[in-house]
Amino acid sequence: MAKDVIIACDFKSADETIKFLDRLTRIRDEVVSCDDISIGAGRPYVKIGMEAFYAAGPELIKKLKERGHKVFLDLKLHDIPNTVKKTMQVLGEYGVDMVNVHAGGGIEMMKAAKEGLMLGAARYADKPKLIAVTQLTSTDQATLRDELLIDKPMADVVRQYALNAKAAGLDGVVCSAFEAADIHAACGDDFITVTPGIRFEDSASDDQKRVMTPARAREAGSDYIVVGRPITAAERPIDAYVRCKEEFLQG
Numbered sequence: 001m002a003k004d005v006i007i008a009c010d011f012k013s014a015d016e017t018i019k020f021l022d023r024l025t026r027i028r029d030e031v032v033s034c035d036d037i038s039i040g041a042g043r044p045y046v047k048i049g050m051e052a053f054y055a056a057g058p059e060l061i062k063k064l065k066e067r068g069h070k071v072f073l074d075l076k077l078h079d080i081p082n083t084v085k086k087t088m089q090v091l092g093e094y095g096v097d098m099v100n101v102h103a104g105g106g107i108e109m110m111k112a113a114k115e116g117l118m119l120g121a122a123r124y125a126d127k128p129k130l131i132a133v134t135q136l137t138s139t140d141q142a143t144l145r146d147e148l149l150i151d152k153p154m155a156d157v158v159r160q161y162a163l164n165a166k167a168a169g170l171d172g173v174v175c176s177a178f179e180a181a182d183i184h185a186a187c188g189d190d191f192i193t194v195t196p197g198i199r200f201e202d203s204a205s206d207d208q209k210r211v212m213t214p215a216r217a218r219e220a221g222s223d224y225i226v227v228g229r230p231i232t233a234a235e236r237p238i239d240a241y242v243r244c245k246e247e248f249l250q251g
């Protein structure tokens with residue numbers, strides 16, 4: 001199964017995003033050859049979230065695809081099945097590589113999302129991956145119990161939501177690296193785990209509560225790690241990116 005590092009480009013505008021990626025790739029082209037195994041050929045896989053997408057829209061996605069990036073469009077759709085299906089069709093037409101929904105929308109909604117996405121992506125040979133958010137990492141056991149009135153342990157809820165996503169035909173879930181092994185055990189090795197909350201041994205945790213290093217995430221079975229500030233806020237982002245790839249892919 002393909003494993004990769006996805007850079008979370010949490011910038012407010014298309015300009016800032018492109019400026020950052022220009023800086024990253026310009027230095028990259030100077031210091032490493034395209035077939036360097038630690039980086040891989042082509043441009044880095046990037047994640048675009050709601051902030052940048054609502055500010056810059058499809059134009060930004062188009063630009064990133066033209067530049068050769070793989071794009072994970074992290075919009076976490078959650079609505080009635082018909083609306084999600086039609087919206088996913090639009091997103092599929094952009095040629096994105098990965099997109100997501102909230103598993104909390106239910107199996108019918110997730111099935112509709114997949115149908116819409118595949119309709120939109122019909123002309124692309126490489127079909128986009130559709131993954132689900134199980135529970136947000138900002139939701140803790142107390143929130144689950146007191147606000148959502150769910151009495152089950154968080155691990156059971158996350159596992160069940162992952163099973164629902166699999167039943168709907170989705171490719172995987174976004175989860176904590178700490179949950180990756182349990183999800184693979186329940187849903188199979190082919191069911192992908194995309195894990196944020198990644199930090200180097202010597203970097204700040206910022207606002208992330210449960211963090212793991214790239215090497216530990218690999219051991220835990222993560223298929224893709226999503227890394228933001230340890231790369232985007234580094235003095236030399238290219239060094240941080242290369243380090244991340246090396247630790248995650250080679251140990």
Ligand code: C5P
Nearest residue numbers: 008010136137196197226227228229230
């Ligand atoms: O900067 P940092 O590495 O913490 O960025 C992590 C990225 O992953 C952010 O874009 C954040 O929104 C996203 N994310 C997360 N936890 C989740 C789901 C997404 O940190 N459960």
